[in-house]
Amino acid sequence: MSPPAAALDAPRMAGLLAPWARERHGATAVVRDVAPMPGNAGLSFGFTVGHDGGAERLVVRLAPPGVRRSGNTDVLRQVPLIGALERHGVAVAPVLWSTDDPAWFGTDAVVQPYLEARPLPMHGPAGAAPLDPDVVAHHLRQAVAALVPLHAVDAAAALPGWDEPRTAASEVAFWGRLLERSPEPDWVGAGRRLGAALVAHDPGRHRVGVFHGDFQTHNVLYDASGALAAVIDWEIAGVGPVGLDLGWLSMMTDPACWHAERRAVLATEADPADLLRWYEDAGGAPLPDHDWYRALACFRYGAIAAFNLHLHRTGRRVDEVSALMGGGVPVLFERGRALLDNASA
Known part of the structure; x- marks a missing residue:
């Protein structure tokens, strides 16, 4: 078993998975239908x-080879988290196997069950009608209800030492550093002003716990x-x-947060007030500063989109979705400021 020396594709991954399968399931085990x-x-x-x-359908997730393990590049960081969430009734795909031994795949890896499940689509063909509101409501009610047990997890007891608690100010500072790498000075200036306003109007009564961080329609199956x-x-x-x-989630499903090109392909829409009501109806503790969090989401995604568009334009990571989303950065920052003004009125 030797680590991969080249970029992984399906045939190469199949070759690496074969000895793993035989070790785990016996000498007659075979691997098939490998696909990214x-x-x-x-x-x-x-x-x-x-x-x-x-036979069983599985998914293997790998850490990027040769990259420092941190945040989204550290797949093993998710192992204790997913275990704790499963014990606390959060709907997750359990971790079946994990390793930090590069002999198997040349990098850290986790294996989970493949779920025969699908998300609500975030985007659709340009000009297509939004999804049936009753279908959206049925699905999103379940999604926000899934947040209730997540946010109730006592991180200190369930995940001691897993992550340093973040403050609202440190969250703004973290994503602000990403924004600074954008080559668009007007966007950087607008983002700086929104970030400063978020800190200045920080309500300071945050309920602290485990958060998902990217809770949107594509991540709920x-x-x-x-x-x-x-x-x-x-x-x-x-x-x-x-x-x-x-x-x-409110920002992702609110047409008012998006520029014309993104609104034209937005498939799943929701009223932010409905999402908040459904969350509280499901037993979630009140979130009195919802507009502030919506503004934080606009800042956070605006910073990410600005940086990703920079990567796309420079050819470092070509991605047409980044091109679509990047054009909405000014609208996100404007919407965030309007939400803050509303929250502090």
């Missing part, structure tokens, strides 16, 4: 293992009956103000 998973830059593969007991199956993609989860999660 969407949205993971070739670092996540679905595959089937056939063995004497039958539903089975064929429409029942919530799992919340996925915990790469940027942390400990800090939990209101960020609902603010993030």
Whole structure:
């Protein structure tokens, strides 16, 4: 078993998975149907293992080889988190196996079950009608209800030493550093002003706990009956103000947060007031500063989109989605400031 020396593709990954499968499931185990998973830059593969007991569909997620393990590049960071969430009734895909031994795949890896489930689409064809509001409400009610047990996890007891708690100010500072790498000076200036206003108007009564960090429609999966199956993609989860999660989902599904090109392909829309009401109806503790968290989400995503557009334009990471989202940076910052003005009125 030797570490990969070249970029991973499906055939190469199949060769690495074969000895792993035999070690785990016996000498007759075979691997088939290896394919990259969407949205993971070739670092996540679905595959089937056939063995004497039958067959199972799995997913292997890899840390980027040769990259310092931190945040979303540290797949093993998710192992204790997912275990704790599973014990506390949060719908997750359990970790079946993990390793920091590079002999298997040349990098850290985790294996989880492949879920036969799908998300609500975030985008659709330009000009297409939004999804049926009743369908959206049925699914999003379940999504915000899934946040309730997550936000109730006692991080200090369930995950001692797992993550340093973040404050609202440190969250603004972290994403602000990313914004500074954008080559668009007007965007940087607008983002700086919004970040400063967020800190100046920080309500200071944040409920602190475990947050997902990227709680949006693509990261919540539903089975064929429409029942919530799992919340996925915990790469940027942390400990800090939990209101960020609902603010993030509100921003992603609110047409007022987006420029014309993004609004034209927005498939899932929701009234932020409905999301907040559904959260509290499901037993979530009140979040009195929802507009502030929505403004924080606009700042956070604006910083990410500005940086990703820079990577796209320079050819460092070509991605047409980044091109689409990047054009909305000024609108996100403007919307964030309007939400702050409303929150402090």
